[in-house]
Amino acid sequence: MSETSHHPGDAAGLRARFGALIARSDTLALLWLALPMIGMTLSRMLMGFIDFYMVSQLGTDAQAAIYPSALLLFTIGCVGMGLTQGVQTFVSQAEGRGEPQRAGAYVWQALYIALIAAAVSAPIALLVPRWFPFLAVLGGHPPAVESLEIAFLSVTFWAIGPMTACAGLESFYNGVRRPIIGFAAMGVSLVGNVIGNYALIFGHWGMPALGIAGAGIATLAAWCLRLMVLLTPLMWRGLVERYRLNDWRPKAARLGEVVHxxxxxxxxxxxxxxxxxxxxxxxxxxxxxxxxxxxxxxxxxxxxxxxxxxxxxxxxxxxxxxxxxxxxxxxxxxxxxxxxxxxxxxxxxxxxxxxxxxxxxxxxxxxxxxxxxxxxxxxxxxxxxxxxxxxxxxxxxxxxxxxxxxxxxxxxxxxxxxxxxxxxxxxxxxxxxxxxxxxxxxxxxxxxxxxxxxxxxxxxxxxxxxxxxxxIRIFADAPPAETAATAQQAAPAPAAALGAEADAGEPVSPG
Structure with missing residues (x-):
């Protein structure tokens, strides 16, 4: 009975054959690229469900307060988050043109949009007890529910800045075919949110029992944790060099294009x-x-x-x-x-x-x-x-x-x-x-x-x-003929996208 030898090239060959199989099928290529993004969207749904489930244990009033509060937070937060969605279009088309170095400037403009969103949302968060009662009267919310909604929103509106930054960074990673980064960040934040809820809603591990306000703090912390994970790859040498991520300066023209x-x-x-x-x-x-x-x-x-x-x-x-x-x-x-x-x-x-x-x-x-x-x-x-x-x-x-x-x-x-x-x-x-x-x-x-x-x-x-x-042309100039012809080969292949981050190189400081 002979032993099977494993050569270093076996894994690379298997990966190449798998990539070729996916490349022959548009449906498989799409599904393979989409898997981390599907995981990310399902994780978002799971985070909302976990918040709802854990807060519901506080009673009927808390259960009635959490869903409309979370929906209102996302309704206002979606303005900044939506503005950054243009990043995915710009970076994916830049990749297709064979000009990935254009992408870096766009992701930085998304982060500047997030800073603006944070500044605009700060007075909204500070004044929740002043303006929310008018909305509660319009919706006919009971006083007990209204007070819980105020407690939750007074904390979570501070998350609008991190929410916007996360949306912009995820758009960048999705556009350059590295959605696994966004999926990993979502997973880390999901775990952090569960732990924070358990500790702060119910007062475990020596923490105060803050009820629905504790859920708000856990939500804010989870968004900040997610942002930290998403920011880390911006210092990876491979990504910095390919996408010129050290192009961090504000650019009015690029910012205008993203907003447009x-x-x-x-x-x-x-x-x-x-x-x-x-x-x-x-x-x-x-x-x-x-x-x-x-x-x-x-x-x-x-x-x-x-x-x-x-x-x-x-x-x-x-x-x-x-x-x-x-x-x-x-x-x-x-x-x-x-x-x-x-x-x-x-x-x-x-x-x-x-x-x-x-x-x-x-x-x-x-x-x-x-x-x-x-x-x-x-x-x-x-x-x-x-x-x-x-x-x-x-x-x-x-x-x-x-x-x-x-x-x-x-x-x-x-x-x-x-x-x-x-x-x-x-x-x-x-x-x-x-x-x-x-x-x-x-x-x-x-x-x-x-x-x-x-x-x-x-x-x-x-x-x-x-x-x-x-x-429609989002870039004024035509793509370089040679690089456009080979852009799809230069971009990370669908089969390699999940592991692309591991080959990105050592961290460097952008700038």
Whole structure:
């Protein structure tokens, strides 16, 4: 019986064959690049769920306070976070052009945007006890819930600066095909958040029991920890040299370009998240606590469907940006078709699960002790999941074409389409049916939610297939002919992207 010899070249050969296999399939290449991004989006969802679960142990008032507080934080924070999303488009296209050295200046401008966001949010955080009561009155929040919301937001609004910086850095790493860095940072912050919650909410390990304020402190600390992890690779020699990360100086022109491209994304996020804020806080509450609980349950499962799709969408933005930068719009279109098959297939399958297993799914997340109320919540959530199933395919289309357009630099028109559908269909007619046709119950608002997503999917599909994105140029000069032709070979291959950071070299100080 002979022993098998292992040569040093075996691992490299296996890696090369694996890379070649992925390179032959657009779908596999997209999925491989997207895996860390999917993990990152699912981790974000998990962090929100953990906060909700741990704070819920403080009682009904705390449970009622945590979700709207977290949603309000993200609604305001999404402005700065959205502004930095243009970084991914610029760096991915620079990579595709064979000019990776252009990328460094853009990530630094995102960090300057984060500093501005921190400065602007500071007075908002300081004055939460002054301005939030007006919002609480508008939403009809009970006084006990209002005081808890103030305690949470007074701390977490200080996280807007780190949130914005993290968004910009993750956009950079996603754009240069190193999403594993963002995934690792998210994992570290998730662990930190759980530990902080355990210690500060309940007073373990000698810490004071601060309740929901402790959850706020843990959230702030988790964002700061995540930022520290994301900043570290900016000192890796390989990355510094390839992307010229020592180009740290403020540049008005580059900053303007990031804002010009990211501004519509921030607006799109704001109108979309704002519409869901109205849905959960104004449309559904008139129908009572059972419908509110059922809606929250349905939305949790909706997250399980679209969060992985968002991860694939982020990878698609990078692929489209690379292809456009290399002067190959046909390659970009081919990548979009692969993403459409993957995302639409997954979300349609989830829709089928919601229809066939809705009752079983509702039972898994319903913890109500009173049998009659529990049965009512499960029955209502089961019907709501049918509404969610109806728009899964169209929601998938929205994800595909909005992220593809972003990679090409087409952000203004998609943002306007989001605003038109969210605030021209969903919000006004959802409120109208909620108040004017109460006999429909929560099905009135859910029907308008479904209609807006169906219409938006058609509009985004038409926008992309109009070919307008092919005419957009985010760089004034043409790409160098030789470097553009070889850009895809020079960029980190999908199979190597997960391990690229290990080869980046020793740390150096940017500057």
């Amino acid at each position: 491209l990211g501004g519509p994304v921030a607006f799109q996020w704001l109108v979309d998240i704002g519409a869901w804020f109205v849905f959960t806080q104004l449309m559904i509450p008139p129908f009572g606590s059972v419908e509110m609980a059922a809606a929250g349950l349905a939305i949790q499962y909706m997250h399980l469907s679209f969060m992985p799709a968002l991860g694939v969408g982020l990878a698609l933005t990078t692929q489209v940006g690379n292809a456009i930068g290399a002067g190959s719009p046909e390659t970009a279109a081919r990548k979009v078709r692969a993403a459409r098959r993957l995302i639409c297939g997954y979300m349609s399958a989830m829709g089928l699960v919601f229809v066939t297993c809705g009752g079983w799914l509702a039972e898994r997340l319903c913890f109500e002790q009173e049998a009659e109320v529990r049965a009512a919540v499960i029955a209502s959530a089961t019907l709501m999941l049918v509404w969610v199933a109806v728009f899964q395919f169209s929601d998938a289309v929205c994800v595909v074409y909005s992220f593809a357009a972003r990679g090409a630099g087409d952000t203004r028109v998609p943002a306007l389409l989001f605003a038109l559908c969210c605030w021209g269909i969903f919000v006004p007619f959802g409120l109208l049916l909620s108040r004017g046709a109460p006999q429909l119950g929560a099905h009135g608002p859910w029907s308008m939610c479904t209609l807006y997503i169906l219409v938006l999917g058609v509009l985004l599909w038409r926008r992309f297939h109009s070919g307008a994105w092919r005419q």
